[in-house]
Amino acid sequence: MKKIVSAGIAVLAVLSLSGCSSSKEKSSEEKKEIAIATPAELSTADVSLAMDNQSAEVAEQVNEGLYDFTATGQLKPALADGMPKVSNNGMTYTINLKHDGKWSNGKPVTADDFVYGWQRTVDPKTKSEQAYFLDGVKNYKEVNEGKMDPKEFGIKALGKYKLEIQLDHAIPYFPSIMAMSASFPLNKEFVESQGKKYGTTAKTTLYNGAYVLKGWDGTNDKWTYEKNPHYRDLKNVHLDKIKVTVVKSQQTGVYQYESKDLDLFPISGTEVKNQENNKDLVVRKVPGTYYLSYNTQKTLFSNEKIRQAISMSINFKQLTDKVLQDKSVPATGFVPTGFKNPSTKTDFAKDAGSLNKYDPAKAKELWTKGLSELGMQSAEFSILCSNDDKTKRVVEFLQSQMESHLSNLKISVKTVPFNSRLSAMRSGDFDTVLGGWTPTYADPTDFLNLLKSDNSNNSGKWKDSHYDQLIETANIKYADDPAKRWETMQEANKYVSEKSPLTPLYYLSNVYLINPHLKGVVMGPMGFPYYKNAYWK
Template sequence: MKKALLVGLAALSTLGLLGCNKSNDANSKKEISIASSAELSTADVSLAMDNESAEVAEQVNEGLYDFDKTGQLKPALAAGMPKKSNNGSTYTINLKHNGKWSNGKPVTAADFVYGWQRTVNPKTKSQQAYYLDGVKNYKAVNSGKMSPKALGIKALGKYKLQINLDHPIPYFPSILAMSASFPLYRPYVEAQGKKYGTDSKHTLYNGPFVLTGWDGTNDTWAYEKNKNYRDQKHVYFNKIKVSVVKTQDTGVYQYQSKELSLIPISGPEVKNQKGNKDLYVRKVPGTFYLEYNTQKKLFSNENIRKALSLAINFNQLTNKVLQDKSTPATGFVPTGFKNNNSQKDFAKQAGQLNNFDPQQAKILWKKGLAELGMSSAQFTILSSNDDKNKKVDEYLQSQLENNLPDLKVSIKAVPFNNRLSAAKSGNFDAVLGGWTPTYSDPTDFLNLLMSDNSNNDGKWKDAQYDQLMKTANIDNAGNPDKRWETLQEANKYVSQKAPLTPLYFLSEVYLINPHLKGIVMGPMGFPYYKNAYWK
């Protein structure tokens, strides 16, 4: 990773006193309750695309690698770091022999081969599949032109893997730490069929915990210590109960009454808790944005999209509405990605690409309406029905209607899972969403807007943009400086064409009981509980 283009994301952090000894004595608490801000959509690692599903996947599964507290890769089920050959296009990885599934079966190289093949198989409809783009034959397999068995991963023995790439990929080692590359135990998955991952009883695990108490729709579940986990001596909690808390008042009350040991908070509640020693704030390299369905007549027009982007006061949104340590978005790619050679931050180097200019917005709005043969317009913003999104909804509605003449904006706030499914099916005009990275490269964001990306919910298609990303990802893969320049071009192009409006760069804020130690905050901002303990 040190020789790759990027240094990586902001360092992970470990909560609690690092000097303390982890406790397994009789006085140490073995069970805690915590809050989540969103319901769980799936326990299937091939389908875990949203943050809540990804967070759960990380607690109950384990891949080849993980991130340490500094943000660097460390072996998990891998016995060591990958050996590269063929100019960086071939990876050979030996596995530890003590990995086990929660049914007691060993975790083998064949489980990784099957997991990857299933994720890339078009029948799975995995929105994570594109993370494996660049693995040999990925495109042909994912498009159904070749069998999943043709994917460039194979077992060289029970505990040895070989991965072949079409071309060197600077950030590929980080992909080996994310859920898209996790193993799956074929006999169990195929026995469950369509039920696999739809609830906790029809899912198999190989991580420090197993998921219990989730029926596929309820707002509560638990992480219970996996008795078959290879490193269970370093798992200190027997059970962690999780409940979805959608209102700040309820969550804070339960925290103050000691019912919950950890809760995420946002909005004015962050300001209210200023000075509280239990407050934990972490900047996350993530972006929250308003994405437009370019298949709709109104949003097919570039001037309309640009007008909407110019009509929103981003400083006011973060400082007056959110008040949660988020910062105004300067562009699509957030701060946190650094060039290994120059040490320059990608977003800071790009400069202010996002601007508030209501007068120019009016000009472009009228021009766009005229091009479409319209005298007025209306559309609906789709969002999740939690406290934070409600505030953003109301602010955007006010800003857009006040700054753009003859516009009517409606709000459709729905449960989180409903918002996800509606966005994926294209059943929206504009949708509030966000993205946090899973690997340390700006392409984690920029790839989202490529024409064939499964997470391009707005279906924006632009041949010039696709070519820029192809040049960066393939043609300049071996030239870090040129690659960086091309990615900057792509980032600016997104701002010029406005398929989405970046609103703010994310922060993650929690109230955490001071007795809860050893939590590691991962690259996407959420906590890992493997080594957590009560002191």
């Protein structure tokens, strides 16, 4: 996203690829169907619950909100009929809707659908991990804590096709929020008819986007996106069907791509190097961070020195250069490169400098002191991670680094399916866990907010009143002072590195093999492809 009120982030691109002899040829005059691979299972089709990247990717293919992003990363109207009218010192948004939005059952998308969708997301009964994105909308805290009826939330319909949104305070990045899945509409009649089953299968979900989800029973690793016949912009949807398969093995995926069974496959590790001369290779830097999170409710990780020691025991450059080999770069701090200061145009991460340190000698010293403070002579813990090839390589490297640099330490590894990892993170059933974050809106607080004490995505349950105050100061006190706001966010970013509730490992890079005949695919802000305008040439 870039040029959106606050800090910019240039992250979108339209694929325009040259041909290659190994590419799949068109099977007819105009191909209407493609096959793609994805690395993880789908956990939910409910937009209120679509927190992980896989669920968010599916949500974006089959749903549509008020706004979307252009190929150059600028905000554009989707179901909104123009940009919002902003008044009351940035605290009131008035938005007119287009009249041609339709649900996949043919019923119109109205202002009431947005009101219900937002109310449902922030309702504590929904248990949405996305709810906090709407923090700052009037009465959010009271509603989300169950102290006020969701009907009192600061969004209302001013007619069938007109919305008014009231904020508690000005939010520089709020327009970006209205382009993400947490702000998508929901049809109350359909959702309530399905009850707890809503979003658990393709059949128990309703859609208003370019495609509808088919063939997903809630657990299987194959599904399709099929053209939505009721979609308002149907003339610009060129593909009839997109077949999706979960493929976790790099070797299997590359074989299927080379055998012309896949048109798009994400690759990583040594496979990137193997394919570096392939004209089908597409490399895209992503403003995202992969990190090791500590469960601070566990005795060992309640100790700051222990967390710092682990961070300093890891050779980040060796991880990216020797293990990943996929164009990822060592993380210098929690907030990745890509966020620009709206005034000076400098990059947030580059402004911060190198906050991540590899220092084995210091790590040993801190480890010994940390164990002494805890009355321990040795320690053991497990690392939880997903069971795909790339993650397995990363965790094996981390295990080796830590055990070789920190004395009397024993580490076990728990590799589980993607959905199982998500469940364990939500329940706090882990010692340490490998995870990552890619941006959902154009501001460094998209990362920094994750570590607030009350954030639903603060899986390590780190609580620090000083940090909370820094974030509140940046978000509220300095909302209208970009320079001081930037300075406060930098202070918070530095504080995270000092306290080490997590260890940033590397900044992400997405690499794909993509059939050069496949055009019009947009790489979006969260790092995954959008197929709405994709076509075969």
